[in-house]
Structures are given as structure tokens and as C-alpha cells.
Amino acid sequence: MIRTLVVILLTMINAHVAMAQTDTVTMRIKGMRCEECAHKVKTVVKRLPGINGMTFNFERRTATIAFDRAQTCLDSIQDRLAATGRYKASSYSPADTIIRGMGLRIDDMHCQKCYNRISQRLKAMTGIDSMAPHLDKQYIFVRYDANRTCKAEIRRALGELGFTPVNYYSGPKVGYAYFNIPASQVNQATIDEVLIVDGVEDANVNSRQNSLAVTYFTDETNAEKLAADIKAAGIEIVVPPAHECDEK
Incomplete structure (x- = not known):
């Protein structure tokens, strides 16, 4: 009994020491x-001793790294990244302003009234910096603070309004x-099925419109083949x- 207690105590002490040496x-x-x-x-940083784990946020361009400070340190991590010549590390704070931009194609945004609804909803969100509508091409460009909102939240808000946003690109080899x-x-499940269709870059659905919107690459598929492939996947x-438009 005493031996068992000693083993448990030593295990707890070792775990505490390990936790005490781990920084994030x-x-x-x-x-x-x-x-x-x-x-x-990740490949570059993992070459250092004592790296215990890494997670990433692409919109913020951040990496969260857990490491054993008895084996490595922040300076070593930064130096290793700087040596790549591309992935230079700098400090991060939740108070930072990190402006990002996203273009969204919205086929069910038909007129100024539609955009006014979108504008009113997004302006009420924390982190929206500015918006620019392009009604003739049915897309909007949104600038936002990635430390306070994200693409997924913006798309979710538009979906709740009854719109079906997908990624927009200005290149000539992109279709919708x-x-x-x-x-x-x-x-x-429908989104997942469409995303694996040849040429598809993005897909979204909306329950208020019973709609499916797709962004695709025209050098990999075309409108007819895309429709046939989606039907072949069992989507009606x-x-x-x-x-x-009833705008007055």
C-alpha cells in the first residue's frame, strides 16, 4: 500500500514538473x-528539441506553440523561422488589429435593397471594417478584423439573412x-458532396432559399459538366x- 502511494506521488510530482516546464x-x-x-x-519548428505541439489560425496568420522551456526558448523558435527567409515570426496580442479582406459572390443578392439588408446586418457585427458592393457582378468585398470576427461568422450571418455566399475571385478562370x-x-452533407466534385473550389447552401451556390475553376470543368457531376452525386x-426584382 505504501509503495503504491509512493508511486502515485512520484507520478504526480513528475507530471507537475513537466507542466511547470511547458510554455505556450x-x-x-x-x-x-x-x-x-x-x-x-511546423516542419521547421519541430526540428527544435522540446516542441510539444502546434496549432494555427490562418486568418490571423498565427501559430500557437507549446514547448519545454528547459530544452528550447522563444528566441530559438523565432531564429529558426527567420532562417527560412519567408516565415518571419513577430509578437501577437489579442488586442492587435489584424485587417483581412474577403470577396463573396452572392447570387441571391439582386439589387440595392438586398445589399442594404446585408450592410445593415454586417455593420452590427463586431470587427467589420468596411464593405464595397459590386451589384453588377453580384459580389461584395468585406474588410474585417480577424482578431474580432472571421470568415465563417460573416458567412453565417449572411446565411441567416437568406443569402448563399461563396468565395469570389476576380480571375478569368473562375465560374459560379x-x-x-x-x-x-x-x-x-450536400456541401461535402459538392466539394469533392472535379473543379469545385467552394460550395454553400441556404435553407431559406433552398439554394446551392458553387465556385468552380473553368479550366477544370464547365457549367454543363458541373451540373451533370452534381446530379450524379445524387443532388437534385x-x-x-x-x-x-421588385425594387422601387
Whole structure:
């Protein structure tokens, strides 16, 4: 019994010592924009002794690193990243202002009245810096503080209004599609099925419109093939009639 208690006590002491030696730091990583970048950052940092774990936030361009301060230190981590010539680390604070921009194609944004509803809703959100509508191309550009909101929250807010936003790009090799689908298929499973279709870059659904919106690459597919592939995935799409705007 005494031996068992001693073993338990030693285990608790060792765990406490290990916890006491572990530090966690969040730093901004210049040039880190995607999962591939994060993989490179992780590969570089993991070469240091004592790195216990890493998580990333791409919108903030931050990495949160847990490390054993008995084996390495913040300066060593920063030096290792600086040596890459691309992923330079700097300090991060939750109080920082981190302005990011996103373009959103919104096929069910038809007129100024639609945009006014969007503008009113987004302006009420914390972290929105500015908005620029392009009604002729049915997209908006939103600048926001990534330390106070995020792309997912902005898209969720637009979805609650009855819109179906997807990623917008100005390049010539990007196309957009918009369909009506049965209410029973307005779910995450449909999004997941569409995202694996050849050429698809982004997809979204909306329960108020029973809609499916898609961003796709025109050098990998076209409107006809995209529709056929989505139907082949079991999604019952219908191209909606042209919208008749009632704006006065």
C-alpha cells in the first residue's frame, strides 16, 4: 500500500514538473496563408528539441506553440523561422488589429435593397471594417478584423439573412453556379458532396432559399459538366428562373 502511494506521488510530482516546464506562445507568422504554409512552419519548428505541439489560425496568420522551456526558448523558435527567409515570426496580442479582406459572390443578392439588408446586418457585427458592393457582378468585398470576427461568422450571418455566399475571385478562370435543391438536401452533407466534385473550389447552401451556390475553376470543368457531376452525386438541382426584382 505504501509503495503504491509512493508511486502515485512520484507520478504526480513528475507530471507537475513537466507542466511547470511547458510554455505556450502565440506568434504572428508573416507569409503563412494556408495549410501548406503551416505544414512548412511546423516542419521547421519541430526540428527544435522540446516542441510539444502546434496549432494555427490562418486568418490571423498565427501559430500557437507549446514547448519545454528547459530544452528550447522563444528566441530559438523565432531564429529558426527567420532562417527560412519567408516565415518571419513577430509578437501577437489579442488586442492587435489584424485587417483581412474577403470577396463573396452572392447570387441571391439582386439589387440595392438586398445589399442594404446585408450592410445593415454586417455593420452590427463586431470587427467589420468596411464593405464595397459590386451589384453588377453580384459580389461584395468585406474588410474585417480577424482578431474580432472571421470568415465563417460573416458567412453565417449572411446565411441567416437568406443569402448563399461563396468565395469570389476576380480571375478569368473562375465560374459560379446557383441552383435550387430540395429542402431535405440543404445540409452539410450536400456541401461535402459538392466539394469533392472535379473543379469545385467552394460550395454553400441556404435553407431559406433552398439554394446551392458553387465556385468552380473553368479550366477544370464547365457549367454543363458541373451540373451533370452534381446530379450524379445524387443532388437534385434545378436552375431557378431569372429573378424579377421588385425594387422601387
